[in-house]
Amino acid sequence: MFSERIKAIGSNVRYGDSVLDIGCDHGYASIYVKKYRDCKKVYACDISEKALESAKRNFQKYGVKIKTYVSDGFKNVPVKVDTAIISGVGTNTILKILKEASYLPERLVLGSQNDLYRLRKELYSMGYKLVDERALLEKDHYYVIFLYIKAPQKLTKTELRFGISNNEEYLRYLKLNNLKILRKKIPWKKRIKLRIENLILTVLIERK
Ligand SMILES: C[S@@+](CC[C@H](N)C(=O)[O-])C[C@H]1O[C@@H](n2cnc3c(N)ncnc32)[C@H](O)[C@@H]1O
Numbered sequence: 001m002f003s004e005r006i007k008a009i010g011s012n013v014r015y016g017d018s019v020l021d022i023g024c025d026h027g028y029a030s031i032y033v034k035k036y037r038d039c040k041k042v043y044a045c046d047i048s049e050k051a052l053e054s055a056k057r058n059f060q061k062y063g064v065k066i067k068t069y070v071s072d073g074f075k076n077v078p079v080k081v082d083t084a085i086i087s088g089v090g091t092n093t094i095l096k097i098l099k100e101a102s103y104l105p106e107r108l109v110l111g112s113q114n115d116l117y118r119l120r121k122e123l124y125s126m127g128y129k130l131v132d133e134r135a136l137l138e139k140d141h142y143y144v145i146f147l148y149i150k151a152p153q154k155l156t157k158t159e160l161r162f163g164i165s166n167n168e169e170y171l172r173y174l175k176l177n178n179l180k181i182l183r184k185k186i187p188w189k190k191r192i193k194l195r196i197e198n199l200i201l202t203v204l205i206e207r208k
Contacts, residue, residue, distance in 0.1 A: 002032055005111070005138050005145070009087055012109040012132065012147040013037045017082040020045065020105070022073055022097060023089045027055030027066070033085075034064045043079060045071040073097035080105070087111025087145070091119045098126065108148040116144055120160045129153035133163045135170030142173055158200060168208045175201040 002010070010032035013019055017039055021030040024044035033039040044059075044066050046052045052068050059066050069077050074084070074097065084105045086094050091112045098104065108128065112119055120130060128148040135144045144163070155164075162174065178194045178201070186194075 002028060003138060005087075005136050005143050006032055008134055008136055008145045009085055009109055009111060010037060012145065013039065013083050013085070014107065016040070017107065018079070019043070019083045019085060020074070020077060020079070020081040021085045022071075023047070023051075023086060023093070024055050024068075025051045025088065027058045029085050029087065030055070030066050031058060031062050031064055034066060035062070041079075041081070042066045043069065043077060043081065045069040045077050047072050072100075074101040074103070083107040083109060085109045085111075087143075091115035094119065095122050104150070106150050108146070110146040110148065111143055112146075113141060113143055116163060117161050119146070120155070120163065123148055124153070124155055124160065127152065130155065130159075130164055133165045135165050135167040135173070137169070142170060144170070158204075161197070162201065162204060168205055171201050171205050171208075175205070 006028045009029045013033045015038045018041035019033050019039050021044045024030050024046050027044050030042050030044040034042045044055055049070050052070060056068060071077050080103055082105060086097055088111055091114055094110055094112055127150060129151040131149055132147040133144060135142050175198055178198050182194055
């Protein structure tokens with residue numbers, strides 16, 4: 001019933017937390033935390049009314065009571081929560097939602113497929129600590145699920161670039177991606193940067 005990705009998102013939520021699932025769409029993450037993480041107060045929102053209708057149908061189907069809001073990020077949600085889930089929307093949207101928020105929750109469970117370096121860097125400068133990071137392959141795409149909590153942290157440049165994932169498969173994917181770009185015509189500075197990155201990736205993979 002729940003994909004590995006939804007389970008990974010849900011299992012990053014602390015038992016009993018109040019949760020807001022932003023961009024809930026089908027609402028599976030909300031259902032998961034309500035059912036399996038003992039979260040009594042779960043709220044779901046989406047910018048699209050149509051998406052919320054599909055969430056409401058699923059809430060009914062799985063017999064869970066979850067309050068829904070049509071909302072761009074936190075804007076139209078009148079409650080404050082311990083944890084916000086924002087997944088499946090890409091780094092740009094995640095950062096926009098967080099930067100426009102009137103408050104930021106203690107914990108964030110984020111899922112993005114792109115621009116992970118920028119995501120890590122921005123969250124780092126917003127004062128969030130990267131606690132866990134997991135890459136999952138679903139339908140030929142890699143999804144990375146992050147758990148952040150409000151706390152100070154020092155990350156090295158390598159950790160910001162490649163993350164703290166212990167997932168060897170993901171590092172191999174990054175390496176392959178770089179090799180694909182290296183086959184194209186690209187400026188020499190970028191070529192050198194990618195070659196250095198691939199050397200670092202090789203070392204990281206060999207250490208595993
Ligand atoms: C691909 S779905 C992801 C659904 C679910 N979160 C998941 O991870 O499977 C993206 C959803 O985010 C919603 N969305 C996009 N931008 C949003 C925003 N600024 N605020 C709230 N929802 C947004 C879209 O309408 C869509 O339903």
